[in-house]
Amino acid sequence: MAFPLDLISKRPTPFYLYDLGLLDRTLQAVNDSIATHPDFHVHYAVKANPDPILLSHIFMAGLGADTVSGGEINIALQAGVKPRDIAFAGVGKTDRDIKIALNAGIGMFNIESVQELDIINDIALSLGKKADVAIRVNPDIDAHTHHYITTGIAENKFGIDMRDLDTAISHAIGLSGINFVGLHFHIGSQITIDTPFILLCERVNEIVARLDSEGVSLRSVNLGGGLGIDYEYPDRHPVPDFGLFFDSVKRHLDIPAGIEVHFELGRSIVGQCGTLIGRTLYVKNGHSHDFAIIDAGMTELIRPALYDAYHFISNLTGDAEHRPTRFYNVVGPVCETTDTFATNRRLSRVVRGDIIAIRSAGAYGQSMSSHYNSRRLYPNLYI
Numbered sequence: 001m002a003f004p005l006d007l008i009s010k011r012p013t014p015f016y017l018y019d020l021g022l023l024d025r026t027l028q029a030v031n032d033s034i035a036t037h038p039d040f041h042v043h044y045a046v047k048a049n050p051d052p053i054l055l056s057h058i059f060m061a062g063l064g065a066d067t068v069s070g071g072e073i074n075i076a077l078q079a080g081v082k083p084r085d086i087a088f089a090g091v092g093k094t095d096r097d098i099k100i101a102l103n104a105g106i107g108m109f110n111i112e113s114v115q116e117l118d119i120i121n122d123i124a125l126s127l128g129k130k131a132d133v134a135i136r137v138n139p140d141i142d143a144h145t146h147h148y149i150t151t152g153i154a155e156n157k158f159g160i161d162m163r164d165l166d167t168a169i170s171h172a173i174g175l176s177g178i179n180f181v182g183l184h185f186h187i188g189s190q191i192t193i194d195t196p197f198i199l200l201c202e203r204v205n206e207i208v209a210r211l212d213s214e215g216v217s218l219r220s221v222n223l224g225g226g227l228g229i230d231y232e233y234p235d236r237h238p239v240p241d242f243g244l245f246f247d248s249v250k251r252h253l254d255i256p257a258g259i260e261v262h263f264e265l266g267r268s269i270v271g272q273c274g275t276l277i278g279r280t281l282y283v284k285n286g287h288s289h290d291f292a293i294i295d296a297g298m299t300e301l302i303r304p305a306l307y308d309a310y311h312f313i314s315n316l317t318g319d320a321e322h323r324p325t326r327f328y329n330v331v332g333p334v335c336e337t338t339d340t341f342a343t344n345r346r347l348s349r350v351v352r353g354d355i356i357a358i359r360s361a362g363a364y365g366q367s368m369s370s371h372y373n374s375r376r377l378y379p380n381l382y383i
């Protein structure tokens, strides 16, 4: 990615920079890849980044919205998504949020417990509406990603255990405020090999065939999100290989024609278009490491502190001046040891005032930022 260093250097830091051209190319790649699969429908997982400008590009490209709160439903509607293209998921939906969803006329609730079915049914009937509902199944598949972002193994809080699925479906079919339409799955995030998705397709095939033999037909199957991005080499792989992903799902999914296949991609849509920009405050020589202390911290990008996540980092000022490289621990200013972006990282020699870019920060970066230490993020820059 080419960074406009002159423009960046004049702005107060820290801030997020979004490359809208890259976002548009990513969206084009999604649309090109599903063009040959007319039964595939892609929703964008708004939680990855609810920035209104990004959302308007995403919905303009025709993606639907995968939401987890009334707030996300409202933000998505304001950014132009059609209500019928919204799915509402989440293990703890509030009554207030369920009402927002029903009044907006969203396309689908993804429910995670039998009690939730009853509550949605009661609220729908009280509003004189009927809710289209998919049941989230916990397929007991290990996505082999970080344990904090694995969601589809039996011990996780998500979804309904496969052994309880038939009971949940019969219950849903018996409720007059509920229209049971399908199944929902999501096995985890930052999945970079296709084996977990192949296992998921096989599990879906088994479940759909069994339900079919019991006379339960489905309108849709939602395979969730989880496609990973290249955090190590963002410039080599700025756009994920959606073709490989969708073609692999198509090859391994064996369900009756006519069932819609939905996806909820977050990270793979917006991850690479966002960069956290910080400025170097101090360079400190430690006993074993030199520290580059910058004005961006875990309050702006918590992934390294939370998941031990790797982000590619560069010293834009040092690179522009072709300085020799050295090794640094790149840390933020927050009063927590975990406020560390990288240890022993090779960067162009760092001096006070240098602009530091933390790459691949478009997903779960700004959306997970906080005001801890009463800190502030400066306005975004869109290029």
Ligand SMILES: Cc1ncc(COP(=O)(O)O)c(C=O)c1O
Pocket (backbone or CB within 6 Å): 045, 048, 066, 089, 186, 188, 189, 190, 224, 225, 226, 227, 264, 265, 266, 267, 268, 363
């Ligand atoms: C139910 C559900 N769907 C979709 C997503 C989006 O996942 P990703 O950003 O990895 O594509 C998430 C992420 O946590 C999720 O929980």
